[in-house]
Amino acid sequence: MTRITVTVDGTKYSDEVEPRKLLVSYLREDLGKTGTVIGCDTSNCGACTVHLDGTSVKSCNVLAVQADGHEVTTIEGLAQNGELHPVQTAFHECHALQCGYCTPGMIMQTCDLLKNNPDPSEQEIREGLEGNLCRCTGYHNIVKAVQQAARQGHESGTAAADGSPAETADAEQSVGATA
Amino acid sequence: MIPASFDYLAPTTVAEALAALAEHGDEAKVLAGGQSLLPILRMRLNAPGIVIDLGKIAELQGISEDGDELVIGAMTTYAAVLASGAVSTHAALLSKAIATVADPQIRHRGTIGGALVHADPAGDVGAPALALGARYVIAGADGATRTVEADDFFEDLFTTAVGEGELLTQIRVPKHTGWGAHYEKFVRVSHQWSIVGIAATVRSEGGTIAEARVGLTNMGSTPLRAKAVEQALVGQPATDEAVRSAVASVAEGTNPPSDLNGDAVYRKHLASVLTRRAVLAAAGA
Ligand SMILES: Cc1cc2nc3c(=O)[nH]c(=O)nc-3n(C[C@H](O)[C@@H](O)[C@@H](O)COP(=O)(O)OP(=O)(O)OC[C@H]3O[C@@H](n4cnc5c(N)ncnc54)[C@H](O)[C@@H]3O)c2cc1C
Numbered sequence: 157m158t159r160i161t162v163t164v165d166g167t168k169y170s171d172e173v174e175p176r177k178l179l180v181s182y183l184r185e186d187l188g189k190t191g192t193v194i195g196c197d198t199s200n201c202g203a204c205t206v207h208l209d210g211t212s213v214k215s216c217n218v219l220a221v222q223a224d225g226h227e228v229t230t231i232e233g234l235a236q237n238g239e240l241h242p243v244q245t246a247f248h249e250c251h252a253l254q255c256g257y258c259t260p261g262m263i264m265q266t267c268d269l270l271k272n273n274p275d276p277s278e279q280e281i282r283e284g285l286e287g288n289l290c291r292c293t294g295y296h297n298i299v300k301a302v303q304q305a306a307r308q309g310h311e312s313g314t315a316a317a318d319g320s321p322a323e324t325a326d327a328e329q330s331v332g333a334t335a
Numbered sequence: 336m337i338p339a340s341f342d343y344l345a346p347t348t349v350a351e352a353l354a355a356l357a358e359h360g361d362e363a364k365v366l367a368g369g370q371s372l373l374p375i376l377r378m379r380l381n382a383p384g385i386v387i388d389l390g391k392i393a394e395l396q397g398i399s400e401d402g403d404e405l406v407i408g409a410m411t412t413y414a415a416v417l418a419s420g421a422v423s424t425h426a427a428l429l430s431k432a433i434a435t436v437a438d439p440q441i442r443h444r445g446t447i448g449g450a451l452v453h454a455d456p457a458g459d460v461g462a463p464a465l466a467l468g469a470r471y472v473i474a475g476a477d478g479a480t481r482t483v484e485a486d487d488f489f490e491d492l493f494t495t496a497v498g499e500g501e502l503l504t505q506i507r508v509p510k511h512t513g514w515g516a517h518y519e520k521f522v523r524v525s526h527q528w529s530i531v532g533i534a535a536t537v538r539s540e541g542g543t544i545a546e547a548r549v550g551l552t553n554m555g556s557t558p559l560r561a562k563a564v565e566q567a568l569v570g571q572p573a574t575d576e577a578v579r580s581a582v583a584s585v586a587e588g589t590n591p592p593s594d595l596n597g598d599a600v601y602r603k604h605l606a607s608v609l610t611r612r613a614v615l616a617a618a619g620a
């Protein structure tokens with residue numbers, strides 16, 4: 157067993173884990189963060205996408221021990237003070253889901269995409285979500301939701317993609333302080 | 336699936352990592368970004384007794400310039416290479432090829448060193464590194480380093496000059512400042528490995544090709560360099576007709592695989608079509 161210290165969704169955890177434990181299993185089984193799901197065995201589908209130090213990764217392809225000393229944000233950490241994150245709202249309003257299984261990963265990858273490119277073209281959206289598969293094939297509305305989130309980011313003058321390292325750090329500290 | 340049990344070490348210096356490798360011998364496996372190794376462990380195609388994680392070794396990360404070479408630390412991620420102005424200015428071919436690898440999530444974790452040591456013949460980093468004449472700094476158990484020339488690095492399927500107990504520490508890429516570059520990757524669906532990929536970089540003078548470098552992905556058990564085609568391109572105008580005839584023989588002497596995506600004959604045909612496209616795009620035509 158190896159001791160790791162990880163900040164997840166603003167709360168600091170210190171746990172003994174088996175080195176072979178995948179980050180996604182640590183999140184789901186040890187921390188109960190079942191919002192992050194597993195959709196494949198080959199690291200192709202992207203359903204398990206979370207942010208590690210503010211950038212997107214497939215948590216089925218990272219060991220929990222590799223997250224030691226780092227910060228993880230999951231889909232459960234996006235809403236702040238009961239307010240959905242703008243990307244979550246856009247997915248809801250554009251009906252960007254059918255069964256919803258791919259949605260946590262799609263939303264986490266969308267945040268990453270908009271952080272790097274606040275005004276993506278349709279082609280850039282499709283390429284930015286290349287590592288996220290929707291088994292229900294509802295890509296059309298997913299693209300619309302990303303476009304709506306991008307527009308809202310412009311109107312409010314803030315990137316819809318917080319989860320940028322600086323902003324996450326602040327948000328998470330306050331969550332941690334009240335937890 | 337989850338991997339079989341293993342012990343885990345996360346050294347913070349190259350010296351510590353080499354000592355651990357020496358101590359554990361063939362029980363040990365090095366972990367870089369894990370984007371090839373973790374799927375292999377999860378499918379239980381390999382079950383090392385101990386995994387040595389290079390993720391905490393700061394000296395293996397980062398990009399610097401040393402005279403007419405770019406020096407890229409083995410643990411530099413794809414994303415960091417893509418974000419580097421030095422790489423896009425002096426070795427644009429590398430940026431173009433890496434932009435086609437996998438997806439953003441995997442490019443955030445995967446490292447250039449891991450990709451090169453893994454040496455998958457369908458991987459997109461080997462051919463551009465070979466075409467650019469990259470050299471490889473390898474550290475051994477006694478702490479001494481040696482430098483391997485571009486043509487000697489890739490030995491066979493999944494096999495490079497990096498031996499057991501050794502670590503790749505740096506990739507040294509000769510600057511190709513002002514050269515145009517293009518990576519033409521042929522896939523049937525998005526997010527697929529190259530069926531064939533062509534890496535081309537060209538120095539043009541007026542409309543004429545003054546120098547060219549061409550690397551081939553998935554046309555044999557290792558990345559290949561098409562030196563005869565490079566010679567044939569020198570002095571040619573960057574026109575469809577001239578380039579078509581200069582690259583026609585690009586697949587000569589290659590031994591590409593036959594699989595569900597295409598047989599060897601089809602890959603040879605693809606290679607000449609894609610090389611023409613890649614060279615013309617690199618020449619800005
Ligand atoms: C879904 C998916 C899609 C992909 N698509 C593509 C694609 O389109 N094109 C492509 O080129 N690749 C693709 N890849 C593969 C990917 O690019 C990996 O090959 C690459 O990330 C490996 O680098 P790594 O740092 O993750 O290495 P790891 O997986 O950690 O290691 C790979 C191997 O190299 C060894 N190693 C690593 N670093 C060193 C070192 N410094 N010294 C000595 N040995 C070392 C390890 O022991 C291991 O054997 C894909 C992967 C996935 C999961």
Ligand code: FES
Pocket residue numbers: 193194195196197198199200201202203204205214215216217
């Ligand atoms: S579960 Fe991680 S990519 Fe499919």
Ligand code: FES
Pocket residue numbers: 252253254255256257258259289290291292293294
């Ligand atoms: S909504 Fe069902 S997998 Fe995407």
